[in-house]
Amino acid sequence: MSxxxxxxxxxxxxxxxxxxxxxxxxxxxxxxxxxxxxxxGAFLISYGTIRFSQNxxxxxxxxxxxxxxxxxxxxxxxxxxxxxxxxIMSSVTMxxxxxxxxxxxxxxxxxxxxxxxxxxxxxxxCQAWEWWHLITGTHAVLADGKxxxxxxxxxxxxxxxxxxxxxVVDALKNTSHETLVSMVHEHHQNMTHETLMGMSHEQxxxxxxxxxxxxxxxxxxxxxxxxxxxxxxxxxxxxxxxVINIIMLIMAQKGVFEKRGHYLMIEKVGLYWHxxxxxxVFVFLCFYLI
Amino acid sequence: xxxxxNVATEITFHHEPSNDxxxxxxxxxxxxxxxxxxLGLGLLLYATxxxxxxxxxxxxxxxxxxxxxxFYIVSIFMHLGDEIRNMIVTIVVPLLLFIWFICAFLMDGxxxxxxxxxxxxxxxxxxxxxxxxxxNH
Numbered sequence: 001m002s003x004x005x006x007x008x009x010x011x012x013x014x015x016x017x018x019x020x021x022x023x024x025x026x027x028x029x030x031x032x033x034x035x036x037x038x039x040x041g042a043f044l045i046s047y048g049t050i051r052f053s054q055n056x057x058x059x060x061x062x063x064x065x066x067x068x069x070x071x072x073x074x075x076x077x078x079x080x081x082x083x084x085x086x087x088i089m090s091s092v093t094m095x096x097x098x099x100x101x102x103x104x105x106x107x108x109x110x111x112x113x114x115x116x117x118x119x120x121x122x123x124x125x126c127q128a129w130e131w132w133h134l135i136t137g138t139h140a141v142l143a144d145g146k147x148x149x150x151x152x153x154x155x156x157x158x159x160x161x162x163x164x165x166x167x168v169v170d171a172l173k174n175t176s177h178e179t180l181v182s183m184v185h186e187h188h189q190n191m192t193h194e195t196l197m198g199m200s201h202e203q204x205x206x207x208x209x210x211x212x213x214x215x216x217x218x219x220x221x222x223x224x225x226x227x228x229x230x231x232x233x234x235x236x237x238x239x240x241x242x243v244i245n246i247i248m249l250i251m252a253q254k255g256v257f258e259k260r261g262h263y264l265m266i267e268k269v270g271l272y273w274h275x276x277x278x279x280x281v282f283v284f285l286c287f288y289l290i
Numbered sequence: 291x292x293x294x295x296n297v298a299t300e301i302t303f304h305h306e307p308s309n310d311x312x313x314x315x316x317x318x319x320x321x322x323x324x325x326x327x328x329l330g331l332g333l334l335l336y337a338t339x340x341x342x343x344x345x346x347x348x349x350x351x352x353x354x355x356x357x358x359x360x361f362y363i364v365s366i367f368m369h370l371g372d373e374i375r376n377m378i379v380t381i382v383v384p385l386l387l388f389i390w391f392i393c394a395f396l397m398d399g400x401x402x403x404x405x406x407x408x409x410x411x412x413x414x415x416x417x418x419x420x421x422x423x424x425x426n427h
Contacts, residue, residue, distance in 0.1 A: 010302060012376055018300035020377040027300075030381055041388055045395045052399030055407070055417040061336035076336055081329055088325065092318045095367045099314065102307035161419055264298070267369075274367045278360055285356040289332045290349040 029268045033275045036237075040279050043233065044286050047226040058159035058219045060288050063152070066133050080288045083126045084280065090119025091277040098270040101263025106252060109266055113249040116273065120242040127235050131228070140183055141218050142167060146174035149182055150218070154228060157219035168215045172205045180204040183213075227287060234283050237276045244269050305372060317366045324355050 012019040020027055051057050061076035068079070093115040100108025138149040139158035147168070150156045172180070181196045184207050188196075196204065248269050257263045331352050335345060365371035370378060407414045 012374070017302045020380060021300070021302055021374045022377055023298035023300050027377075030377075034381055034384060037385065038387075041391065045391055048392070049395045049399035052396050053402040053406075055403065055414065056419065059336070061332070077329055077332055081325075084325055085322075088318065088321055091363065091367055092314060095314050096311060098369075099307070099311055161417070271368055274363055277367075278363045281356050281359050281363070285328075285353065289328055289352050289356075 023264055026264065026268050026271070029271050033271060036275065037279075040230075040233070040282070043226075043230050044282060047230065047286060050220075050222045050226065054220050054222075056161055056220065058157065058223055060290075063134075063159050064130075064288055066137070068129055068133075077288060079126070079130065080284065083123055083130075084284055086119055086123045086126065087277050087280050090116050090123070091274055093119060094270050094273045098263075098267050101257070101266040104258070104261075104263065106255070106258055109252045109257070109263060110249060113245055113252060113266070117242055117245050117249065120238055120245065120273075124235060124238055124242070127231065127238075131231075134227075138182075140179070140213065140215055142171055142215050143218050146171050146176070147179055147183070147215065148175075149179055152224055152227075154224045155221065157221060157223045158216060159223075160217035160219035163215045163217050165210055168210050168213070172208070172210070173201075177201065177204075180208075183208060230283060231287070234276070234279055237279065241269075241273050241276050244272065303374070313366065317362050321359055321362055324359050328352050328355050 012021070018024075018027070022030075064080055065074050065076040066079065067073065067075045093112045097109050097112035097116060100112055134152040136151055138151045140147050140149055141156075141158045141160065142163040145167075150158050152158060177197075180201065181193065181204065184196055184204050185191065185193060188207065248265060251257060252263070252266065257265060331348055335348055340348070370381065
């Protein structure tokens with residue numbers, strides 16, 4: 001507590017010094033991050049408002065259950081846990097870089113900045129896979145008396161309420177031949193697309209067990225816009241953070257900060273990077289956990 | 291290695307940076323532990339079919355755990371906890387606006403839902419759960 005007693009004796013508001021005891025650029029980074037927190041906060045609260053205005057909202061455990069290379073295995077939240085772990089880990093490497101900067105340890109700064117960049121790129125790669133999977137992975141939904149195959153896009157959401165089985169049976173008659181072929185193909189991988197295309201509508205419907213298909217209705221359209229909008233805006237922050245980190249790595253390597261006598265720039269970019277991790281805590285909370 | 295000193299004229303009081311990284315790693319383990327509890331609770335909600343109020347309470351616990359993580363990131367990783375009180379206050383006080391922001395807008399959304407359920411029967415019938423199921427797909 002020695003520091004507290006020392007700082008208490010200083011008259012912070014008497015002029016001639018910063019009452020915040022902080023270098024100008026770092027203070028402005030804090031204020032920028034505070035405003036950015038309100039931007040993200042507004043997005044997430046808007047999402048919350050729409051979610052609270054709906055009777056039904058898709059269960060994140062059902063939406064986010066895929067893992068790269070695991071096929072159709074049901075693994076709820078597994079992949080996003082990996083992404084969260086990567087981001088926490090890169091936050092640790094960042095704070096270790098800042099720590100090395102405090103001790104003017106150039107080698108340490110370069111090493112930990114490099115690991116932070118690796119973590120950021122790994123996170124972006126994971127997000128790219130997740131988006132690709134959600135957009136291209138189609139699901140059969142009951143809409144307008146027929147079945148349709150749709151992915152998770154800005155226009156449609158395939159995770160609505162479970163549809164009534166009798167309505168699904170009726171809908172099979174109105175469903176297009178191509179849709180039926182794709183649905184049957186998913187459960188009978190050994191039969192080629194051409195063989196199935198040659199079969200009649202009745203033969204194809206006979207091969208589908210409606211009770212086991214768990215066909216859903218379309219879910220709330222707003223889900224896609226909010227999910228891609230907010231995770232995309234966060235991903236953009238990660239991307240710009242990686243770019244800034246690379247610039248800082250190069251500057252540190254060239255000895256720019258060593259000549260200046262301090263590594264304050266590493267502290268500032270560190271603040272930005274931790275903020276990106278902080279936002280992910282809440283994105284993870286709002287979209288994946290609750 | 292020589293410590294950085296007098297990096298800027300704005301800084302009156304310079305506190306010594308710690309020599310080891312113990313505190314950083316301890317924070318990492320705490321955050322990892324909190325995240326694992328959050329995931330466990332999230333999966334528990336999925337695996338069980340709890341009544342509405344218990345589900346809501348569990349989600350409340352997850353929210354509180356997330357705020358604990360946010361505190362650790364800001365206080366330890368961003369070193370805000372090491373700054374002087376003036377600095378902490380200038381950041382934290384404006385953020386209190388979020389209390390109103392969250393309450394007002396979530397209540398607004400909830401009120402809109404209730405009004406629509408009362409006056410728009412088609413909305414109510416087309417969006418409420420008709421069939422309970424434990425399906426995964």
